[in-house]
Amino acid sequence: MIDAKTKICCIIGNPVEHSLSPQMHNAAFNKLGLNSVFVAIKVFNLQEAVRALKQLNFSAIVVTVPHKQEVMNYVDEIDPTAQKIGAVNIILNKHGILWATNTDWSGAMDSLKEKTIISGKTVAVIGAGGAARAVVYGLKQEKARVWIFNRTEKKAVELAKEFDLDKAFKLNETAKISEAEVIINTTSVGMEPGIGISPIPADIIRSNQTVFDIVYTPHKTKFLKSAKQRGANVVYGYKMVLYGGTRIFELMTDKKAPAKIMEKALKDNLL
Numbered sequence: 244m245i246d247a248k249t250k251i252c253c254i255i256g257n258p259v260e261h262s263l264s265p266q267m268h269n270a271a272f273n274k275l276g277l278n279s280v281f282v283a284i285k286v287f288n289l290q291e292a293v294r295a296l297k298q299l300n301f302s303a304i305v306v307t308v309p310h311k312q313e314v315m316n317y318v319d320e321i322d323p324t325a326q327k328i329g330a331v332n333i334i335l336n337k338h339g340i341l342w343a344t345n346t347d348w349s350g351a352m353d354s355l356k357e358k359t360i361i362s363g364k365t366v367a368v369i370g371a372g373g374a375a376r377a378v379v380y381g382l383k384q385e386k387a388r389v390w391i392f393n394r395t396e397k398k399a400v401e402l403a404k405e406f407d408l409d410k411a412f413k414l415n416e417t418a419k420i421s422e423a424e425v426i427i428n429t430t431s432v433g434m435e436p437g438i439g440i441s442p443i444p445a446d447i448i449r450s451n452q453t454v455f456d457i458v459y460t461p462h463k464t465k466f467l468k469s470a471k472q473r474g475a476n477v478v479y480g481y482k483m484v485l486y487g488g489t490r491i492f493e494l495m496t497d498k499k500a501p502a503k504i505m506e507k508a509l510k511d512n513l514l
C-alpha cells in the first residue's frame with residue numbers, strides 16, 4: 244500500500260521506456276513486504292533532474308544510458324571502483340548526500356561465474372567503450388587474461404594500456420578471438436536497429452568456448468544463437484541485469500535480494 248511513508252526509487256535514462264528495472268525491483272519489494280516503489284523517469288536535463296530527485300528525497304536512483312558518465316559530475320561522493328571504471332549506475336541518497344557506485348562489473352562477473360571459472364582464463368572482450376570498461380575491470384579483479392578487440396584499434400590499445408591488459412587487436416583479427424576460452428560482446432551490435440547482426444562471424448566460435456553477450460534486447464541475439472548452434476556454453480545478457488540488480492536491491496534495502504522472484508519478473512518481460 245503506497246502511503247505518505249513510501250520510499251521512492253527510480254531509474255533515469257533516455258530512452259527508459261524499455262527498462263525492466265521497475266518490474267524487477269517492485270516484484271522484490273512486494274515479496275519482502277517493503278513500503279517502497281520503483282518508477283522509471285525519462286531525463287532530458289540531467290543536472291536539473293538529479294538536483295530535483297535529491298530535493299524530492301528519492302532514496303535511490305538507478306542510472307542507465309546515456310547518463311552513466313555525466314551523472315558523476317552531479318553527485319556528492321563516488322566510490323573508488325566507479326571512479327576507476329569511469330561510470331556509475333546506482334546513486335543512494337544517504338541523508339541528503341548522493342553516494343554513487345557501479346554494479347555493472349559485478350553483475351557481469353556473477354553472470355559468467357555461474358557458467359564457468361574465469362580465473363586464469365583467456366577472455367576476448369569485444370568493444371572498448373563504457374560497457375567494456377566495467378567488464379574489463381571485473382575480469383581483472385577475477386584474474387583473467389584479457390585480450391581486447393575493437394573496430395577502432397586505437398581505442399583498444401588505449402584501454403589495454405589503462406587497465407594493463409594482455410593484448411589489444413583490431414576486431415577483424417578473428418583467428419585470435421577463436422583462440423580465447425571466453426568471448427564477451429560489450430558493443431551494442433545485435434540490438435535494434437541491428438537485430439540479426441553479430442559482432443563476429445559464427446564460424447570462429449568453438450564448442451569449448453563460453454560466450455556472453457551483454458545485449459539483452461532481444462533476449463536471444465544473433466551472436467548467442469550462433470554460439471548455441473556451434474555448441475558453445477552460452478550466457479544471456481539479462482543475467483547481468485539480474486545480478487547487477489540484486490546488488491542494487493541490497494544496497495537500496497540492506498536486505499538479501501529475492502533473486503528468484505527478480506529473475507521471474509525479468510524473464511516474464513524479456514522480448
Ligand code: ATR
Pocket residue numbers: 369370371372373374375393394395398414429430431432442
Ligand atoms: P557503451 O557505453 O555502450 O560501451 P560506447 O562507449 O559508445 O558505448 O562504445 C561503443 C563500443 O561499441 C565501441 O567499442 C564501438 O567501437 P568503436 O570504438 O570502433 O566505435 C563498438 N561498436 C559500436 N558499433 C559497432 C559496430 N557496428 N561494429 C563494431 N563495433 C561497434
